[in-house]
Amino acid sequence: MNPTARPLIPEQRHQEILRLLRREGVLSIRSLTDYMNVSHMTVRRDITALEDSGQVISVQGGVRLAEWTGQVPPPERESRAQLELPRKQAIAELAAGFIEDGMVVFLDAGTTCQSVVPYLSARRNLTVVTNDFYVVTSLFAHPHIEVIHTGGAVDASSASSSGRIAAEAVRGINVDLFFLSTGTWNMSRGVTTPSMDKVEVKLAALDASTSCFLLADSTKFGTVSRFRVTPLETLDAVITDEQLPQEMQENIRDLGVTVHVAELRKPGLS
Known part of the structure; x- marks a missing residue:
């Protein structure tokens, strides 16, 4: 206009x-x-x-x-796993702080959500629902956490499942907190994904959840994929890293969405 x-x-x-x-x-x-x-x-x-x-x-x-570096990540899980590790770990640690004992939590498929798992060891009576096979195997080290995999059509490149069967499984579960992942997000298009099958599962989890937090690092902001999942204003919160410019943080807050910013550890500090 x-x-x-x-x-x-x-x-x-x-x-x-x-x-x-x-x-x-x-x-x-x-x-x-x-x-x-x-x-x-x-x-x-x-x-x-x-x-x-x-x-x-x-x-x-x-x-x-010119000063913005948002880039669409590669589709293969192995390639994505080594990208932006400090950002993912900082976001995951901050995200885990919102998980309380007794919750049912949906961890969306993706390396950022998988990074949340190591921070769950102290939680009690926790149930994790996921469509990510790596999340499931990571949780083998935490046998006190109940794990539910959605099933569905298997996508070997992302080590996850999706489609109608997975979506129907999610709709039958009352989820307290949904950690949504994405490789592409921006202000006007919201959260997007390259696969229609992934949209179906994400929307089912969004409908089944009391709260939805997007976990997405700053390098993914300003990028767009073919299929739209949801506009940013439908989210309860975004957890990102401190290198998302302040102006962009404020634009998201203006939509009524809380923005939690994870601080990156300085090199040489534990």
């Missing part, structure tokens, strides 16, 4: 593009043409000018801020 009735001069368009990118992290060419009601070529020229000044960088089908 055009924010003004009067056409903007190039400098005004440049500032508007930067303002939008500071909010979203990344935007498609189509989004910018629709918002500013200008041609595709006009947006391309504006992006070229901003690139020449070092303020933005073109990505496939769109543009992002």
Whole structure:
């Protein structure tokens, strides 16, 4: 939607593009043409000018801020497992603090949610529901924790299950706290995923849960996948790391969503 009735001069368009990118992290060419009601070529020229000044960088089908590094993680579990370990561990440790004795907790498939498991050893009467096979095997070391796997169609690349069978299993369980994972999230599209089968399970867990916390590190913000899971405003909280810019944190809080920020350990400190 055009924010003004009067056409903007190039400098005004440049500032508007930067303002939008500071909010979203990344935007498609189509989004910018629709918002500013200008041609595709006009947006391309504006992006070229901003690139020449070092303020933005073109990505496939769109543009992002030059200082912003959000990237879609690789789909293979083995490749993702070694990425951003300090962020994942910091987020997982903070997330575990919200789990109380006697809860039923859903740990979504993904390496960040798997990182929560080591922090659960002191919990009593805890039930963990998951569609992630690595989460299940990690919990073998904690036999006092009851574990329920959803079953469903197996995706070997992510070591998880999904689809209708998994979703139906989740709908039959009353979950206190759902830790939702994602590789892609931003302000306008919310939480997204590359697989429709994964959407079904995530939505079932969202419906079955009293509270839903998104666990997602700052490097994933500003990225988008094909299928939308849920807008950010449906979440109760986001747990991310301290390198998500303050302005983006405030944009999320403006939606009525609590933002919990995990501090990263400094190198050389335990």
